[in-house]
Amino acid sequence: MTVAGAVRKQLPVGWNRPVPIEPEGEGELLEVAMGPHHPSTHGVFRMDVALDGERVIRLKPVFGYLHRNHEKIAEGISYLASMPYTDRLDYVCPITNNWAYALAVEKLTGQTVPERAEYLRVILGELTRFQNHASSIGFFIQEMGASGTPLMYAFREREKILDLFEELTGARMMVNYMRFGGCRVDATPAWLDHTRKVVAGLSAFVDEFEQLLRTNEILMVRTQGVGILTAELAVNAGITGPMLRASGVNYDIRKVDKYGIYDRFDFRVPLGDHGDIYDRFMIRLLEMRESIKILEQALKDIPGGPVMDPKAKIRGFRPKPGEAYGRIEAPKGELGFYLISDGGPNPYRYRVRPPSLVNLTVLEDMCLGHGIADVVLIFGSVDIVLGEVDR
Amino acid sequence: MKTVEEIKAAIERAVPEAALEVVLNPSASGQHSLRIEPGCALKVASFLRDDAELAFDFLSNVTGVDWPDKEITEKVKVQRMVTKTVDGAEPGTEQAVEETVEETQKRVEPGFLEAVYHLYSVEKREGPLVLRMRTVNRTDQVELPSLTPLWRSAEFQEREIFDLFGIVFTGHPDLRRLLMWDEFTDHPMRRDYVEPDDFEYEPTAHDDVLKRTEAHRAAMAEQAKSGPAKTGAGA
Amino acid sequence: MLGEGILKGLAETAKNFFGSYFFAERLTTVEYPEERIAPIEAARVFPFLVYDVENRDGGGPEWEAGLRCVACQICEKECPPKCIYIEKSKDKKLDYLGKAQYYPAKFDIDISVCMSCQICVEVCPFEAIKMDTAFELSTTDRFGDLLLDREQLAKPNEHYHKIHPTEAAAVDAHRAEEKMKADAKAKSAAEAAAAKGETGKMEVKPAGAGA
Numbered sequence: 027m028t029v030a031g032a033v034r035k036q037l038p039v040g041w042n043r044p045v046p047i048e049p050e051g052e053g054e055l056l057e058v059a060m061g062p063h064h065p066s067t068h069g070v071f072r073m074d075v076a077l078d079g080e081r082v083i084r085l086k087p088v089f090g091y092l093h094r095n096h097e098k099i100a101e102g103i104s105y106l107a108s109m110p111y112t113d114r115l116d117y118v119c120p121i122t123n124n125w126a127y128a129l130a131v132e133k134l135t136g137q138t139v140p141e142r143a144e145y146l147r148v149i150l151g152e153l154t155r156f157q158n159h160a161s162s163i164g165f166f167i168q169e170m171g172a173s174g175t176p177l178m179y180a181f182r183e184r185e186k187i188l189d190l191f192e193e194l195t196g197a198r199m200m201v202n203y204m205r206f207g208g209c210r211v212d213a214t215p216a217w218l219d220h221t222r223k224v225v226a227g228l229s230a231f232v233d234e235f236e237q238l239l240r241t242n243e244i245l246m247v248r249t250q251g252v253g254i255l256t257a258e259l260a261v262n263a264g265i266t267g268p269m270l271r272a273s274g275v276n277y278d279i280r281k282v283d284k285y286g287i288y289d290r291f292d293f294r295v296p297l298g299d300h301g302d303i304y305d306r307f308m309i310r311l312l313e314m315r316e317s318i319k320i321l322e323q324a325l326k327d328i329p330g331g332p333v334m335d336p337k338a339k340i341r342g343f344r345p346k347p348g349e350a351y352g353r354i355e356a357p358k359g360e361l362g363f364y365l366i367s368d369g370g371p372n373p374y375r376y377r378v379r380p381p382s383l384v385n386l387t388v389l390e391d392m393c394l395g396h397g398i399a400d401v402v403l404i405f406g407s408v409d410i411v412l413g414e415v416d417r
Numbered sequence: 418m419k420t421v422e423e424i425k426a427a428i429e430r431a432v433p434e435a436a437l438e439v440v441l442n443p444s445a446s447g448q449h450s451l452r453i454e455p456g457c458a459l460k461v462a463s464f465l466r467d468d469a470e471l472a473f474d475f476l477s478n479v480t481g482v483d484w485p486d487k488e489i490t491e492k493v494k495v496q497r498m499v500t501k502t503v504d505g506a507e508p509g510t511e512q513a514v515e516e517t518v519e520e521t522q523k524r525v526e527p528g529f530l531e532a533v534y535h536l537y538s539v540e541k542r543e544g545p546l547v548l549r550m551r552t553v554n555r556t557d558q559v560e561l562p563s564l565t566p567l568w569r570s571a572e573f574q575e576r577e578i579f580d581l582f583g584i585v586f587t588g589h590p591d592l593r594r595l596l597m598w599d600e601f602t603d604h605p606m607r608r609d610y611v612e613p614d615d616f617e618y619e620p621t622a623h624d625d626v627l628k629r630t631e632a633h634r635a636a637m638a639e640q641a642k643s644g645p646a647k648t649g650a651g652a
Numbered sequence: 653m654l655g656e657g658i659l660k661g662l663a664e665t666a667k668n669f670f671g672s673y674f675f676a677e678r679l680t681t682v683e684y685p686e687e688r689i690a691p692i693e694a695a696r697v698f699p700f701l702v703y704d705v706e707n708r709d710g711g712g713p714e715w716e717a718g719l720r721c722v723a724c725q726i727c728e729k730e731c732p733p734k735c736i737y738i739e740k741s742k743d744k745k746l747d748y749l750g751k752a753q754y755y756p757a758k759f760d761i762d763i764s765v766c767m768s769c770q771i772c773v774e775v776c777p778f779e780a781i782k783m784d785t786a787f788e789l790s791t792t793d794r795f796g797d798l799l800l801d802r803e804q805l806a807k808p809n810e811h812y813h814k815i816h817p818t819e820a821a822a823v824d825a826h827r828a829e830e831k832m833k834a835d836a837k838a839k840s841a842a843e844a845a846a847a848k849g850e851t852g853k854m855e856v857k858p859a860g861a862g863a
Contacts, residue, residue, distance in 0.1 A: 042569040043590065090596035098606055107732035110769035136445025175665060182680050189692070196696040196783065202769045210774070238664040241657030261474050261539050264570020277539050341730065341775055348444020351478065351535050351545055364480050364533070367444065379478040379535075383577075384570050416596060 042262050044391045049078035058398070062091050066169045066402045069412030073389075073401065080397040085390045092416040100376035105131060105206070105343050108376065113200040115378060116414040118161060121154040121191075122356040124204035129285060130352030130363035131206045135345045137335055143208035144287045145328040149221065150191070150203070151354075152317040152324070156228065157184040158357035159268075159310040159317075160235070166307065166406040167239065170248060176238055183231050186224045193217055206343065207335030218325065225321045232314050240308070249303035253392040253404035256301060264384040267359030268313065269408060272298035272305035279355035290327075291320045303407040310409075344371050358382055358409055378417055382410035419471070421449045424546060427471065431464045432457065440549060450533070450547035458550055458562045459588075465536065465546070466567055473536040473546060476568035480535075481578035485555065485608045486528040493522045528555045530584050534564065534571075552584060555607075563589035581606035693816055696770050696783035698763045701805045702812055704748065715806035717745075720780035722753040727772035727781055735765035736772065748827065749834040761805060763789065764798040779823050785815045 049055060061072035070091035076084040096115065100108040112127045113120035125147055132139065139147075161184060164177030188198040194217055195201040195210070203210050239245060255265070260273040270277055278295045280288040296312035298305030347369045353362035359381025366375040385408050393401050425437050428451075436454035453461055465473045494517050534548040552559045563586035565571045573595060575586045580594040583604040593599060603610060672679040682689055703718035723740040739758035747753045772781050784807070791797035813820040 039566065090594075090598070093596040095605060098610075103732055104730070107730060107771065110732055110767055110771070113769075133446040133448075134444050179668065185680065192692045192695055194694070196694045196770060197768065200768065202771075234664055234667075238661045242661050243655060243657050246657070259569070262569050263572075264476055264568065275539060282542050283544075341726070346444060348442050348446065349448065350442075350444055350446035351448060351547070352446075353477070360477060362478055362535070364478060364535070366482065375480070375482045377478070377480040383573055387569055387572050 042259060044394055047081070047083050047394050049083055050081075051078055055083055060401070061088075066406065068165070068406070068410055069415075071410075071412055071415070073405070075393075075398065075401065077398060080399075082393050082396055082398060082401060085393045085401070087386055087389055089386075089412065089415050092412045094417065096417040097376050097378065100373055102372060104371045105345070105373060106340060108373070109204070110200065110202045112378075113202055114413055115380070115417060116356065116358060116361070116382070116411045117199065118411055119154045119158045119357050120199055120201050121150045121203060122354060122361060124201065125151055126352060126354045126356065126361045127363050128204040128206055129354060130350055130365050131345065133352045134348060134350035134365055134367060135206070137207045137338060139208050139286075140332050140335060141287070141329055142212075142331040143333040145324050146209050146213055146333060147204065147286060148288070148291070148324045149321060149328070150194075152320045153187050153190065153221075155357045156314050156317045156321075157187045159314045160184055162357075162409045163235070163239070163307060163310055166403070166409075167245075169402050169406045170245065176235065179231070179235065179238070183228060186227075190217070190221055190224060193220065205334060205338065205340075207338030209333045212333045218328065221321075222325050225318060225325065228318050228321075229315075232311070232318070236311055240311070245307075246304065248400075248403060249307065249407075251300070251302055252396060252400050253303045253407060254301050255388060255392055259388060259391065260301070263387045265359070265388065266381055267355070267357070267385065267409075268306055268309045269359070269385055271295065272309050273301035274298060279353060279360055283353070285352075285354060291323050293320050303403055306407045306409075342371070344369060349375075353379070356381060358411065358414070359385055361414075378414075380414040380417065382408075382412075382414040386410060386415065419543065421451055421546070424465075424471065425451060427468070428461055428464060431468065432460045435461050437461070448545055448547055450549050452549045452551070455550050455552075455561050458564070459567070462548075462564050462567050470541075471543075472538045472540045473543070475537040475539045476534060476564065476570045477537050477545070478533075478535040479564075479571050479574035479578065480533040481582040481584060481606065482531040482533060483555070483582055483607045484528050484531060487526045488523060489526055490521060490523050492519050494518070495520055495522075529553065530555055530559055530582055532561055532575075532578060532584060555583075559583055560585045560587050562587055563592075565589050580604070583607065691785060691815075693818065695785050696768055696773075697785055697787045698766055698768060698783070698789075698800075699761060699772055699781050699805070700784040700807045700811075701759065701802070702780055702782055702809055703806050704809050715803065715808070718808075719755060719802075719806060720747075720778055721756050721759065722747065722778055722780070723756040723759075724777070726775050726777065730771050730775045732769060732771065733765045733767055735762040736760070737762075748831060750838065756802060759802045759805060760799055762799050779827065782812055782816070782819075 055076040055078055058075045058077060059072055060075055061067040062070040064071075067073070070089075072088040072091075074084075074086045074088060075082055094114075096111055099111060109124060109127060112123040115123045131137075160180035161177070164174075164180035167176045168174050191201055192198045194213055195203045255269065255273050257273045257275050260270050261275055261277075265273075266277070266279070274297055276295060276297055279285070281295060293316045296309050296316070298309055345367045347367055349364070349366040351362055351364045353360050360379065361381055362379035364375070364377040364379065365373050368374040389405065389408065392404050396404070421439050425439060428435050428437060435457045438452040440450045440452050442449045465471055496515055497518050497520075498515055530552045532550045534550075536546040536548065537543065550561050552561060561584055563571065563575055565575060565586070566588060572589075572591070575589055576592060576595040578584050579586060579589075579592055580597050581604055586592055594601060597605065668678055702720050703715045704720065705714060705718055723738055725738050725740070728734075728736045728738050737758065737760040738756050741755050741757040743754075744752040745755050768783075770783055773783055789798075809820070809824075812823075
């Protein structure tokens with residue numbers, strides 16, 4: 027191949043495949059099927075692990091147990107009717123799923139979103155990110171053996187946030203709130219005051235959480251240096267979200283694409299040095315603090331006005347033929363929607379780019395050579411939701 | 418932000434044998450795509466990833482699309498032999514004369530399967546570059562080169578396309594089904610996929626699900642009447 | 653000192669544990685079903701059909717005669733999991749504006765399929781279907797009991813006011829406004845017809861004589 031111009035780096039073929047490990051002992055490898063019925067696999071997920079003693083020699087993830095063929099259902103119903111189905115993709119963060127889908131359709135049609143709706147989207151999106159990181163850390167600590175106490179502290183705050191969602195949208199989780207061109211219902215001043223009160227208490231919670239966990243010796247010994255992911259492999263494998271930033275790559279779609287009104291907010295992007303589990307855990311903790319900063323700014327500056335584009339249609343919505351790919355920084359990574367429209371009321375092709383599925387690509391790489399007890403922790407640090415992996 | 422034409426020009430300079438085509442996107446998103454012939458795909462993709470200026474090091478999304486056969490009805494002008502009365506001859510006589518008439522013709526445009534790749538550059542913070550590759554047809558020539566050796570993120574997504582659409586990616590290190598179980602035979606996301614007739618009680622069946630439920634219940638009633646000795650097809 | 657981090661963590665846990673005896677925000681358990689938290693107004697579970705006691709046309713039970721639904725089948729078409737099944741009637745009834753409308757002969761919602769997305773409420777042009785808040789709906793018959801028919805779905809407007817007071821008040825105000833406009837139109841149409849009937853032809857009224 028003739029290349030005109032400079033080349034970034036010549037990497038040997040096969041550099042991005044997992045490095046095979048030689049078994050040390052004699053005899054056969056022990057093959058363990060972890061899952062699909064397993065309390066630590068975050069859902070119905072199976073890992074076929076081949077062990078030499080306690081060391082992992084081979085690990086193949088198997089999923090598809092929660093496959094509901096969301097993409098084909100979407101081809102048979104209208105664009106609006108797919109919105110409640112997006113709630114059920116990453117069922118811990120329904121708001122960001124709705125937002126990604128609404129963004130993709132707005133890219134397809136060129137609709138604009140009123141300013142108040144953008145602020146509401148940011149407020150709800152950051153609340154979602156906060157409660158997702160809190161539960162993710164909580165579940166991760168529980169898998170390490172902390173029997174659910176930090177998890178329940180995280181859930182105490184999560185309940186306050188879910189009550190806010192219920193007051194605004196009518197449902198705690200499956201909110202069905204975003205529409206193409208804005209949000210479904212406006213927030214009352216009473217709701218905004220309630221939100222301000224809740225946000226004021228979140229900082230104290232993060233302080234407590236950090237004191238409980240950050241210098242815990244058991245946590246540090248079990249997670250530092252375990253499950254290392256290099257920056258080059260992370261970028262090549264399409265990893266996004268806190269996992270990518272823990273490996274030191276400064277790529278946050280809120281800062282890169284500047285979708286919505288994120289360029290108006292002052293927040294930092296925490297980066298990790300080592301790419302191990304401890305870094306991922308700390309990045310989620312620090313991102314919770316950044317979310318609080320964004321929330322305070324958004325709640326202060328939210329303007330008045332409508333929350334829906336007045337020209338937006340609820341029924342009879344037929345975008346012109348074409349295609350669009352819209353993506354956001356969901357709490358788990360890059361959530362993208364790819365839509366092909368043929369001019370009819372239903373999408374011709376509707377594709378969800380799930381962050382959890384692509385983040386699982388390097389699970390084997392990170393687990394090889396570690397003990398089987400570490401597999402549970404490494405898997406917990408990837409932070410997946412099966413609804414998204416299988417759709 | 419480089420346009421698709423600029424990137425196409427850069428690829429053609431570096432990989433002279435590349436066969437590329439810009440596919441315009443009529444929607445408001447402005448995301449035009451670059452169609453690549455499968456033969457030169459690996460070289461073009463290597464250039465896109467390794468070039469210092471473009472540096473598309475991040476493959477975000479791999480999608481499969483099914484474009485079934487299209488039946489096109491059109492009016493076409495053809496030369497035909499027509500018997501008619503010709504001016505100048507005796508009235509009442511007919512002759513065979515060649516003339517141009519308009520005819521409605523039906524033809525079938527063959528369908529194909531398509532793989533769409535969305536590339537980003539983490540280093541240069543560049544936006545989506547959309548690549549497309551098409552198979553020859555939907556039945557027997559469904560191979561495409563796999564881009565997994567270049568971008569690891571294609572591993573699971575190409576497996577999913579193989580599972581749900583049936584595109585065989587040559588060069589993929591581990592091409593098995595991803596979401597369906599290994600012994601499954603059909604490709605569910607294709608437009609002509611027919612669900613097997615084994616669904617449960619459906620109280621609010623509509624339209625053709627209602628017809629199939631009723632046919633299914635009639636078949637079950639027949640089977641029950643004729644006794645357990647007969648084994649019917651399906652559930 | 654080794655173990656310092658664990659001790660700090662234990663101090664946190666102790667603060668929460670002993671604090672739960674003194675501060676309400678540390679003891680958040682609600683002992684359901686003896687204790688219940690206050691219901692949130694906007695909450696939604698499954699749909700129900702609204703009927704008005706005062707607008708009835710024709711005989712039959714109260715809930716059937718006062719149903720607002722005109723069987724336009726828009727909710728059936730827009731429902732994502734297709735859990736609504738409607739059969740239109742053959743005859744028409746008068747609605748609260750005095751127009752003749754169809755009514756649903758059959759209106760089934762399968763709540764084992766319904767995903768509480770509330771799109772049916774959003775698209776209904778007649779304020780006929782709204783979201784209920786009852787969630788303790790378990791039954792023992794898996795196939796029949798979770799299919800709610802017209803009678804089980806119909807609930808009076810007072811029920812709507814009880815569960816969603818602000819929303820119901822807004823809907824009632826809107827319907828009263830529509831009724832006033834319809835009455836005013838009917839009145840002016842009646843006056844024009846009466847004036848025409850008296851003289852046998854259209855009278856040219858002098859300007860400013862009002863209608």
